[in-house]
Amino acid sequence: xxxxxxxxxxxxxxxxxxxxxxxxxxxxxxxxxxxxxxxxxxxxxxxxxxxxxxxxxxxxxxxxxxxxxxxxxxxxxxxxxxxxxxxxxxxxxxxxxxxxxxxxxxxxxxxxxxxxxxxxxxxxxxxxxxxxxxxxxxxxxxxxxxxxxxxxxxxxxxxxxxxxxxxxxxxxxxxxxxxxxxxxxxxxxxxxxxxxxxxxxxxxxxxxxxxxxxxxxxxxxxxxxxxxxxxxxxxxxxxxxxxxxxxxxxxxxxxxxxxxxxxxxxxxxxxxxxxxxxxxxxxxxxxxxxxxxxxxxxxxxxxxxxxxxxxxxxxxxxxxxxxxxxxxxxxxxxxxxxxxxxxxxxxxxxxxxxxxxxxxxxxxxxxxxxxxxxxxxxxxxxxxxxxxxxxxxxxxxxxxxxxxxxxxxxxxxxxxxxxxx
Amino acid sequence: xxxxxxxxxxxxxxxxxxxxxxxxxxxxxxxxxxxxxxxxxxxxxxxxxxxxxxxxxxxxxxxxxxxxxxxxxxxxxxxxxxxxxxxxxxxxxxxxxxxxxxxxxxxxxxxxxxxxxxxxxxxxxxxxxxxxxxxxxxxxxxxxxxxxxxxxxxxxxxxxxxxxxxxxxxxxxxxxxxxxxxxxxxxxxxxxxxxxxxxxxxxxxxxxxxxxxxxxxxxxxxxxxxxxxxxxxxxxxxxxxxxxxxxxxxxxxxxxxxxxxxxxxxxxxxxxxxxxxxxxxxxxxxxxxxxxxxxxxxxxxxxxxxxxxxxxxxxxxxxxxxxxxxxxxxxxxxxxxxxxxxxxxxxxxxxxxxxxxxxxxxxxxxxxxxxxxxxxxxxxxxxxxxxxxxxxxxxxxxxxxxxxxxxxxxxxxxxxxxxxx
Numbered sequence: 001x002x003x004x005x006x007x008x009x010x011x012x013x014x015x016x017x018x019x020x021x022x023x024x025x026x027x028x029x030x031x032x033x034x035x036x037x038x039x040x041x042x043x044x045x046x047x048x049x050x051x052x053x054x055x056x057x058x059x060x061x062x063x064x065x066x067x068x069x070x071x072x073x074x075x076x077x078x079x080x081x082x083x084x085x086x087x088x089x090x091x092x093x094x095x096x097x098x099x100x101x102x103x104x105x106x107x108x109x110x111x112x113x114x115x116x117x118x119x120x121x122x123x124x125x126x127x128x129x130x131x132x133x134x135x136x137x138x139x140x141x142x143x144x145x146x147x148x149x150x151x152x153x154x155x156x157x158x159x160x161x162x163x164x165x166x167x168x169x170x171x172x173x174x175x176x177x178x179x180x181x182x183x184x185x186x187x188x189x190x191x192x193x194x195x196x197x198x199x200x201x202x203x204x205x206x207x208x209x210x211x212x213x214x215x216x217x218x219x220x221x222x223x224x225x226x227x228x229x230x231x232x233x234x235x236x237x238x239x240x241x242x243x244x245x246x247x248x249x250x251x252x253x254x255x256x257x258x259x260x261x262x263x264x265x266x267x268x269x270x271x272x273x274x275x276x277x278x279x280x281x282x283x284x285x286x287x288x289x290x291x292x293x294x295x296x297x298x299x300x301x302x303x304x305x306x307x308x309x310x311x312x313x314x315x316x317x318x319x320x321x322x323x324x325x326x327x328x329x330x331x332x333x334x335x336x337x338x339x340x341x342x343x344x345x346x347x348x349x350x351x352x353x354x355x356x357x358x359x360x361x362x363x364x365x366x367x368x369x370x371x372x373x374x375x376x377x378x379x380x381x382x383x384x385x386x387x388x389x390x391x392x393x394x395x396x397x398x399x400x401x402x403x404x405x406x407x408x409x410x411x412x413x414x415x416x417x418x419x420x421x
Numbered sequence: 422x423x424x425x426x427x428x429x430x431x432x433x434x435x436x437x438x439x440x441x442x443x444x445x446x447x448x449x450x451x452x453x454x455x456x457x458x459x460x461x462x463x464x465x466x467x468x469x470x471x472x473x474x475x476x477x478x479x480x481x482x483x484x485x486x487x488x489x490x491x492x493x494x495x496x497x498x499x500x501x502x503x504x505x506x507x508x509x510x511x512x513x514x515x516x517x518x519x520x521x522x523x524x525x526x527x528x529x530x531x532x533x534x535x536x537x538x539x540x541x542x543x544x545x546x547x548x549x550x551x552x553x554x555x556x557x558x559x560x561x562x563x564x565x566x567x568x569x570x571x572x573x574x575x576x577x578x579x580x581x582x583x584x585x586x587x588x589x590x591x592x593x594x595x596x597x598x599x600x601x602x603x604x605x606x607x608x609x610x611x612x613x614x615x616x617x618x619x620x621x622x623x624x625x626x627x628x629x630x631x632x633x634x635x636x637x638x639x640x641x642x643x644x645x646x647x648x649x650x651x652x653x654x655x656x657x658x659x660x661x662x663x664x665x666x667x668x669x670x671x672x673x674x675x676x677x678x679x680x681x682x683x684x685x686x687x688x689x690x691x692x693x694x695x696x697x698x699x700x701x702x703x704x705x706x707x708x709x710x711x712x713x714x715x716x717x718x719x720x721x722x723x724x725x726x727x728x729x730x731x732x733x734x735x736x737x738x739x740x741x742x743x744x745x746x747x748x749x750x751x752x753x754x755x756x757x758x759x760x761x762x763x764x765x766x767x768x769x770x771x772x773x774x775x776x777x778x779x780x781x782x783x784x785x786x787x788x789x790x791x792x793x794x795x796x797x798x799x800x801x802x803x804x805x806x807x808x809x810x811x812x813x814x815x816x817x818x819x820x821x822x823x824x825x826x827x828x829x830x831x832x833x834x835x836x837x838x839x840x841x842x
Contacts, residue, residue: 005467005469010438010439011439013438013439013699014435014438014439014442017431017434017435017438017699018431018432018434018435021435021442042667043667046426046667047667047668048426048664048665048666048667048668049666049667050659050666050667051667084505084669084693084696084697085693085694087692087693087694088693091692091693095545116692117692120688120689120691120692121692124516124689124692238471243469244469245469245470245471245694245695246463246464246467246468246469246470246471246472246695246697246698246699247468247469247697247698247699248505248695248696248697248698248700267541268541268545270541271508271512271537271538271541271542271545272505272506272508272509272512273506273508273666274666274667274669275505275669276505276667276668276669276697276699276700277667277668277669278434278438278667278668278697278699278700279669279697279699
């Protein structure tokens with residue numbers, strides 16, 4: 001992720017791996033007590049034993065405590081399943097929705113642009129992908145009118161069962177307002193759609209006035225019947241200020257799930273035995289970080305703040321820079337780790353792309369890559385309104401590298417526009 | 422797994438987690454060089470970055486070198502995919518076979534008794550489970566006649582596509598002879614079945630005269646056309662002398678795979694991003710252990726030998742003990758980690774079970790559990806010839822505990838027989 005790993009995280013995981021490291025004063029006391037607490041709940045007090053399929057119980061309890069505190073609404077550890085990154089949980093839940101009816105496939109609504117995990121998994125499972133466009137002119141919010149259009153059209157070919165929302169947004173960098181989330185919850189309720197909230201960027205909020213509102217909290221505050229709705233919410237150790245992608249820690253919280261369906265979910269998960277126990281340890285660090293007064297606290301806060309404030313600076317820089325380019329329009333990067341600017345291309349460039357058999361946005365980013373070494377992903381990889389052009393870039397490179405990259409990009413773009421105007 | 426983890430393994434993984442541990446003389450030089458070699462091939466030299474979806478390249482190369490040396494037949498790292506335990510690879514490959522044709526589901530032949538990963542995944546994917554019985558009276562070998570019977574029957578309801586062989590066997594504890602493997606390869610060739618060799622227990626061979634023969638080596642030695650056959654072979658860091666189940670390291674080697682099918686496999690794997698990098702590190706230790714002359718070598722050999730010789734002693738003890746029980750017949754535990762004895766029950770016990778609405782083997786093992794605290798799994802969990810009764814037990818408890826357990830079991834069995842005879 002281009003982030004420096006947090007000392008506390010890595011010390012806890014190293015101690016869980018090799019408990020001898022806890023002897024002596026190599027690690028602070030809070031690192032040792034966290035690691036020992038986890039190991040005490042592992043088979044044979046070892047990270048090398050299979051855990052319960054849903055994860056080490058004490059870690060699930062820490063996750064539930066984290067959610068309870070975040071939302072002010074009690075969570076239950078029995079609703080929490082630890083997984084190999086959030087991706088595995090997303091796959092498990094999508095699989096639950098895969099019930100054909102009347103000879104038609106089940107359909108799942110996903111945002112466009114979207115993170116390709118969803119389209120790939122839907123295709124693999126034979127689920128119908130129902131596209132709804134995010135409202136770019138409205139900070140990538142969800143539009144009720146567009147949700148309804150997309151749902152109505154889909155009913156011709158599938159049985160709609162689920163609605164995926166990614167908040168904060170990947171690749172859009174948006175953060176949904178509480179009001180928008182309420183509208184979505186109501187829409188899901190009215191249309192009997194199972195809500196899947198991909199909330200893995202919940203720690204990545206940068207824009208002034210923006211805040212993370214979890215779907216479960218909003219549903220709870222809306223009262224009955226919304227607080228009784230089924231919901232799956234996904235979280236990961238790969239994002240936020242920790243960025244521990246390679247450790248593959250993640251979880252899903254499923255609330256109000258039909259008990260029979262939950263049994264099927266647990267059974268399906270148990271066929272995979274368990275997720276990486278060290279990945280589970282990473283997730284534990286996310287939800288149970290050092291507390292004020294503990295020896296690791298000051299360093300933890302310093303490292304965490306440094307990562308998040310630098311991401312915030314970069315988020316602003318990236319959007320501002322792109323908005324200064326001719327023909328570019330970039331929403332603010334309010335959260336997550338990406339910008340998804342829209343750009344217009346001169347007709348001559350579009351024709352050139354056509355003559356090469358390339359999509360225009362693909363042609364543009366390939367030219368960028370070949371001329372500057374800068375790699376961004378064309379909008380077609382995530383989906384976009386036909387006829388519009390976008391690309392996704394991350395805000396993850398260190399500030400100095402990012403500045404160099406953006407200046408190279410600016411020079412390229414000016415030349416490109418001069419050439420094709 | 423009830424095994425003490427190997428020092429070298431845990432030191433390498435701890436060093437990969439927290440590279441600062443490589444400063445000073447906390448760890449031997451070979452531990453540091455192994456860890457540094459892996460980290461040099463990780464993004465940002467960190468185990469926290471996503472790896473390639475197929476795994477860290479240098480680890481795949483180490484796996485290929487291990488296979489090449491094991492078989493005396495060159496392996497290619499491009500054929501090796503690292504995964505979250507072997508289970509994930511098994512699921513990925515089974516998914517490839519899931520092609521309906523003529524409105525009939527694809528079928529996969531699996532041994533009975535079998536490891537339930539197969540039956541569970543087939544059910545989840547909507548693949549037809551084709552049972553072939555292992556020949557208990559012939560040390561659980563595969564019988565050509567039975568394979569043919571099972572295949573012929575299955576053609577009425579499905580399109581057979583795959584053949585799973587577990588060697589060494591779970592739950593049977595068998596080790597297949599080279600001759601038997603040849604027969605199976607020929608059978609798969611003649612019937613155009615994709616061979617899946619679950620070889621995760623390849624380091625667990627105890628019986629005198631028994632040896633592990635990999636399917637790929639046997640196929641190679643058989644010459645054309647067998648050496649050009651497609652094969653998937655699975656391996657894990659969870660078994661052997663390491664028993665690192667919780668770290669979730671595994672791999673599949675797919676040879677001679679149709680290039681278009683391989684693309685689909687890689688695409689499907691990439692939707693899951695990557696397996697745990699620390700799990701991949703565990704797999705690296707398995708295939709690239711300390712070499713003679715390196716500082717960790719002596720301790721490694723001592724620990725490895727202690728585990729394997731103790732498992733061997735326990736394998737013998739368990740089979741011998743069960744064979745001394747009235748009505749028990751247990752094949753030798755030639756490999757893997759399990760005994761799967763057959764037992765007969767007095768008619769009165771069978772009737773008692775029926776009156777409780779329980780299967781007789783379930784009734785017996787529940788009585789055992791309630792009276793002694795000893796937990797074994799009834800044969801019905803793995804499959805058995807109808808009318809026969811078995812259970813699976815592992816040889817993993819430490820020797821002293823195992824002896825106590827077996828004596829409790831003996832006392833229970835005598836009482837049970839007295840009560841129901």
